[in-house]
Amino acid sequence: MSEIQTIVPPPPVQTPTPAPAEKVASTQSPEAYSKKVRSLLHQLTSKIPKNVVGIERHIAISELMEEISSNFSHIQQALRQQMEYFLMRMVEMNASDIDMGGYGGQGHVWYRIYGEKKPDKTLETYSYDEMSMLIQSLLVAQQRSTLNVKRNLDFSYTIPRDDTMYRFRANAYYDLEHLALNMRFINSTIYPYNKLKFHPTVSKIFNLTYDKSGLILVTGITGSGKTTTLDSIIDMNNHSVHGHIFIIASPIEYVHKSDKCIVRHREVGRDTGSFKEGAIQCLRQDPDIIVIGEMRDPDTILTAIEMTDSGHKVFSTLHTCSAVESIDRILGEMDPLEKERTRMRLADVLKVIVSQKLVPSLDGERILVKEVLVCNPSVRAAIKNNNIGEIYQMIHENTDMGMITLEQDLKRLFLQKKITLETAMNFANNKRRLLQLINMK
Numbered sequence: 001m002s003e004i005q006t007i008v009p010p011p012p013v014q015t016p017t018p019a020p021a022e023k024v025a026s027t028q029s030p031e032a033y034s035k036k037v038r039s040l041l042h043q044l045t046s047k048i049p050k051n052v053v054g055i056e057r058h059i060a061i062s063e064l065m066e067e068i069s070s071n072f073s074h075i076q077q078a079l080r081q082q083m084e085y086f087l088m089r090m091v092e093m094n095a096s097d098i099d100m101g102g103y104g105g106q107g108h109v110w111y112r113i114y115g116e117k118k119p120d121k122t123l124e125t126y127s128y129d130e131m132s133m134l135i136q137s138l139l140v141a142q143q144r145s146t147l148n149v150k151r152n153l154d155f156s157y158t159i160p161r162d163d164t165m166y167r168f169r170a171n172a173y174y175d176l177e178h179l180a181l182n183m184r185f186i187n188s189t190i191y192p193y194n195k196l197k198f199h200p201t202v203s204k205i206f207n208l209t210y211d212k213s214g215l216i217l218v219t220g221i222t223g224s225g226k227t228t229t230l231d232s233i234i235d236m237n238n239h240s241v242h243g244h245i246f247i248i249a250s251p252i253e254y255v256h257k258s259d260k261c262i263v264r265h266r267e268v269g270r271d272t273g274s275f276k277e278g279a280i281q282c283l284r285q286d287p288d289i290i291v292i293g294e295m296r297d298p299d300t301i302l303t304a305i306e307m308t309d310s311g312h313k314v315f316s317t318l319h320t321c322s323a324v325e326s327i328d329r330i331l332g333e334m335d336p337l338e339k340e341r342t343r344m345r346l347a348d349v350l351k352v353i354v355s356q357k358l359v360p361s362l363d364g365e366r367i368l369v370k371e372v373l374v375c376n377p378s379v380r381a382a383i384k385n386n387n388i389g390e391i392y393q394m395i396h397e398n399t400d401m402g403m404i405t406l407e408q409d410l411k412r413l414f415l416q417k418k419i420t421l422e423t424a425m426n427f428a429n430n431k432r433r434l435l436q437l438i439n440m441k
Helices: 031-044 054-071 073-092 128-136 141-150 201-207 227-237 275-285 299-311 325-330 336-349 377-384 389-397 406-415 421-427 431-440
Strands: 097-101 107-112 114-118 152-161 164-175 177-185 214-219 243-249 261-267 289-292 312-316 350-360 367-372
Touching: 031 054, 031 073, 031 107, 031 128, 054 073, 054 128, 054 141, 073 097, 073 107, 073 128, 073 152, 073 177, 073 227, 073 312, 073 377, 097 128, 141 152, 141 201, 152 177, 201 214, 201 227, 201 367, 214 227, 214 325, 214 336, 214 377, 227 243, 227 261, 227 289, 227 312, 227 350, 243 275, 261 275, 261 350, 275 289, 275 299, 289 299, 312 325, 312 389, 325 336, 325 350, 325 367, 325 389, 336 350, 336 377, 350 406, 377 389, 406 421, 406 431, 421 431
Parallel strands: 214 312, 214 350, 243 261, 243 289, 289 312
Antiparallel strands: 097 107, 097 177, 107 114, 152 164, 164 177, 350 367
């Protein structure tokens, strides 16, 4: 390692003011520095024998990074500085995600801007090994070990700039035996709750002041804004009622500052072993609201229901596209012997399901569209009697209670000239029903 040239990192890249992508001016970027880092990466990766392949090659890169971390910290600092430049460029471009590495990345750095993911052709391209080394520069020894064993790692990363902490949610994984990375920018400001435009009946259910218990789910596909909505609801409670909020997530994204509530943040893998362990542990810590980042498996689902049974208010998320699908997913995850018991318990504790999507708007950005189910006595009876197929019509007919189907909300946005008919059709769960609604108008 002694022959590796020394690179002194330049001053940190100045944080740009976020602006629409098409209005971003070309800022002065450390291009010369990037070339030096590229040269350094080439020297480092050339030390790994060509006959070492597959996971053994990534283990060799991990061992090299351990040596760098212990004896050549300025080199790791240089690699991290380059990664932080990519991440702050993401803020500048108003991108939601960055992707790099793996076979699919083809050596480019990719950004998702207003829903479209494209490679940034103005940046250098990197080999598989160089990408792996850049990605691993963000990790500590324990994280590298976990990644090599499980082939997947969730983590968070923070860049301090002046008085602002820029946080990113990250997932490292393998793509055809090459290390890849996705990182999502966590907005440092909470989306205002009142802009979500929930019905007053629904807002009261969300608020600990009016409703002390129950299971509330926010569902949608990846990138649909579930976490943003959930954080807005938690922020509303934090500023309006005295209580104790526990957030268990993998990883922790937005960090809430305690106001009227004490807000605890427990990251899976760092502060607790699993969602289930964290949830069970927090029952002994006097919580009022428990947030489970995601109900990923039957154990976590049952734990969430049990905590709600014990009189707590529980929020969580699912990767589903509608309220009916969410109920089906929960019951479908259960062992056949447990399904009927779970059905009865779910009917008793479930309060609200919000299923949402982000759709392209006519102003070139994205707009929230949502389906809202409020569990009234009719809905509870439908769940208990296994008549889940009837619930969609119940949502459609109970708008006065704050319920709305996805198709009704798409129709509203279309009539307000915020989205096109084509967009409405593309994002509808029930396209035939949407056409019927629009023809009625």
